[in-house]
Amino acid sequence: xxxxxxxxxxxxxxxxxxxxxxxxxxxxxxxxxxxxxxxxxxxxxxxxxxxxxxxxxxxxxxxxxxxxxxxxxxxxxxxxxxxxxxxxxxxxxxxxxxxxxxxxxxxxxxxxxxxxxxxxxxxxxxxxxxxxxxxxxxxxxxxxxxxxxxxxxxxxxxxxxxxxxxxxxxxxxxxxxxxxxxxxxxxxxxxxxxxxxxxxxxxxxxxxxxxxxxxxxxxxxxxxxxxxxxxxxxxxxxxxxxxxxxxxxxxxxxxxxxxxxxxxxxxxxxxxxxxxxxxxxxxxxxxxxxxxxxxxxxxxxxxxxxxxxxxxxxxxxxxxxxxxxxxxxxxxxxxxxxxxxxxxxxxxxxxxxxxxxxxxxxxxxxxxxxxxxxxxxxxxxxxxxxxxxxxxxxxxxxxxxxxxxxxxxxxxxxxxxxxxxxxxxxxxxxxxxxxxxxxxxxxxxxxxxxxxxxxxxxxxxxxxxxxxxxxxxxxxxxxxxxxxxxxxxxxxxxxxxxxxxxxxxxxxxxxxxxxxxxxxxxxxxxxxxxxxxxxxxxxxxxxxxxxxxxxxxxxxxxxxxxxxxxxxxxxxxxxxxxxxxxxxxxxxxxxxxxxxxxxxxxxxxxxxxxxxxxxxxxxxxxxxxxxxxxxxxxxxxxxxxxxxxxxxxxxxxxxxxxxxxxx
Amino acid sequence: xxxxxxxxxxxxxxxxxxxxxxxxxxxxxxxxxxxxxxxxxxxxxxxxxxxxxxxxxxxxxxxxxxxxxx
Numbered sequence: 001x002x003x004x005x006x007x008x009x010x011x012x013x014x015x016x017x018x019x020x021x022x023x024x025x026x027x028x029x030x031x032x033x034x035x036x037x038x039x040x041x042x043x044x045x046x047x048x049x050x051x052x053x054x055x056x057x058x059x060x061x062x063x064x065x066x067x068x069x070x071x072x073x074x075x076x077x078x079x080x081x082x083x084x085x086x087x088x089x090x091x092x093x094x095x096x097x098x099x100x101x102x103x104x105x106x107x108x109x110x111x112x113x114x115x116x117x118x119x120x121x122x123x124x125x126x127x128x129x130x131x132x133x134x135x136x137x138x139x140x141x142x143x144x145x146x147x148x149x150x151x152x153x154x155x156x157x158x159x160x161x162x163x164x165x166x167x168x169x170x171x172x173x174x175x176x177x178x179x180x181x182x183x184x185x186x187x188x189x190x191x192x193x194x195x196x197x198x199x200x201x202x203x204x205x206x207x208x209x210x211x212x213x214x215x216x217x218x219x220x221x222x223x224x225x226x227x228x229x230x231x232x233x234x235x236x237x238x239x240x241x242x243x244x245x246x247x248x249x250x251x252x253x254x255x256x257x258x259x260x261x262x263x264x265x266x267x268x269x270x271x272x273x274x275x276x277x278x279x280x281x282x283x284x285x286x287x288x289x290x291x292x293x294x295x296x297x298x299x300x301x302x303x304x305x306x307x308x309x310x311x312x313x314x315x316x317x318x319x320x321x322x323x324x325x326x327x328x329x330x331x332x333x334x335x336x337x338x339x340x341x342x343x344x345x346x347x348x349x350x351x352x353x354x355x356x357x358x359x360x361x362x363x364x365x366x367x368x369x370x371x372x373x374x375x376x377x378x379x380x381x382x383x384x385x386x387x388x389x390x391x392x393x394x395x396x397x398x399x400x401x402x403x404x405x406x407x408x409x410x411x412x413x414x415x416x417x418x419x420x421x422x423x424x425x426x427x428x429x430x431x432x433x434x435x436x437x438x439x440x441x442x443x444x445x446x447x448x449x450x451x452x453x454x455x456x457x458x459x460x461x462x463x464x465x466x467x468x469x470x471x472x473x474x475x476x477x478x479x480x481x482x483x484x485x486x487x488x489x490x491x492x493x494x495x496x497x498x499x500x501x502x503x504x505x506x507x508x509x510x511x512x513x514x515x516x517x518x519x520x521x522x523x524x525x526x527x528x529x530x531x532x533x534x535x536x537x538x539x540x541x542x543x544x545x546x547x548x549x550x551x552x553x554x555x556x557x558x559x560x561x562x563x564x565x566x567x568x569x570x571x572x573x574x575x576x577x578x579x580x581x582x583x584x585x586x587x588x589x590x591x592x593x594x595x596x597x598x599x600x601x602x603x604x605x606x607x608x609x610x611x612x613x614x615x616x617x618x619x620x621x622x623x624x625x626x627x628x629x630x631x632x633x634x635x636x637x638x639x640x641x642x643x644x645x646x647x648x649x650x651x652x653x654x655x656x657x658x659x660x661x662x663x
Numbered sequence: 664x665x666x667x668x669x670x671x672x673x674x675x676x677x678x679x680x681x682x683x684x685x686x687x688x689x690x691x692x693x694x695x696x697x698x699x700x701x702x703x704x705x706x707x708x709x710x711x712x713x714x715x716x717x718x719x720x721x722x723x724x725x726x727x728x729x730x731x732x733x
Binding site for chain 1: 666668671672674675676678679682683686687696697698699700701703705706709710712713716
């Protein structure tokens, strides 16, 4: 990709945004007097603010580019991550779980686990969470810096350090309050920055109906765009319906997922496990000014969440529709080649014969693939061959063979663009940026770019504020420095903020260097997270559940995930135990089923072990922590239409309507 | 805590909106700039939208301040 030139106005918009978020940090600095001001906002924030922060912390840069990528790969069915996979869980959190999180006066989710069970469960949860947030933050930073490098030609290191420094300054000054307030500002920035891009894309296509028509063509023959192997064909609505392709079975939709896995695995286990137990989002609600505000937080957040597919998934669908129309002159962004792969391409094409370009094609593909993917030591060949449009590549070879590509910078850039254009391996994560480049003139470009940076910063600030609280209260105060003064914990919270950001930067470099290791780490996090909701739901609704039961059940669930992954395969992933009990059509299906099994294993084990062990907490101690032992919240003071249950039902009804419209 | 977030949001979008709109106005005679955005002067139009949003936020801020009696 050639770089985009930013104008003066674009930089000015970016700068204004940075000045405002840093200023918010400085204004809030004078309110930071104790560790609870810094780490939990002193429980002082109105519901609409925590609600928007709740959704903004979740809408990190990876979410934004990743959902557009999925929209391109799988179409409308991606919306399930927002509808099935979020709204019910958010409503459940508001109505049933928030009273315990907020009412127990716990300062974090792990601390709730300690109150409800014991020290072991808290230790397991807080260590896993702390490590996970740092890695998640690092992965996201690496992705952003790469994107900025590819799009704007910014230096990877400079982009990484400057973005982190901005987040560091405002979080360090204003703590969680500052993170939450800037997240609201970032929320509006993201929405207002990307909305015009979506509008222009749709208009360019000729409207919704034209997009549907184009995507029907893609569904019938996805191989024309190299989205699937040759010969694969789906029903015409595969990219434009949310439910029809799923109901037709895993072989008949591009996701390769069946209905049960979608509804139980994603909609119940993974979704409830994320929204109801992940401290990153729950922390926002816990910072609300009173119980009513805390319970309304996820409900307020559910409204934009329900509508976000129009902003983050639609661009992916627009991109595929555009790519299927030759007149649009748009291509799905090709895989970004590494510098050494480009060098290999230059050398290989230069040495090819112009007289018979077709003959040079396999050699060029082999050399470029070897440079990009590495060489298999046994065969001496590339580990994996990249995909190319053979005829297109032959044409490029014919045009450039024998030319001094290296000597002339302009010629080299022109060659790289032409060469990349013949690739049929895509970088779907670049889809949203490619649309920004296509439609945004100087001015709007700065706005869209700022929106991208805002989404990155909101996600990162979310991770950092969750990390510093869990570190300070659940790890440091619990195990290392007990009974210190509050000022000491305040200081520790700030130190953890700096350390958290530095560790994230280290993880970003690690991710850049060791791609495969990072995949494995994320896989392990998946194992740890899958069974989590079983522990919470049993803890909150069954007073007989014991600490030993919860702890061992959680371990059993994690072990089940690992074993499940060991005996099943999908797209060449898994099966590391050497036997294959089952083969899934896609890793997504494998993932959903893995979560389902882990949940069930954790649930059953926790129940059985709890029944076999003695209770260590009396009913009196569990008051406010378990549903049946907690007095119902009195809501006489709240108008019936503002009560969480009413709002929750309305939201669920809206969600059902959306599903029916786009079925 | 003592900051009404509507103030910075309002200020920022008023500022950015005004800048975009003015730039849009100044470039009405440069159709090649808007070739990308399908011939629409998006800077002017979207700048005005942002401006309206910013002013709405500021208005809400002022009304909130009045009602809380500060």
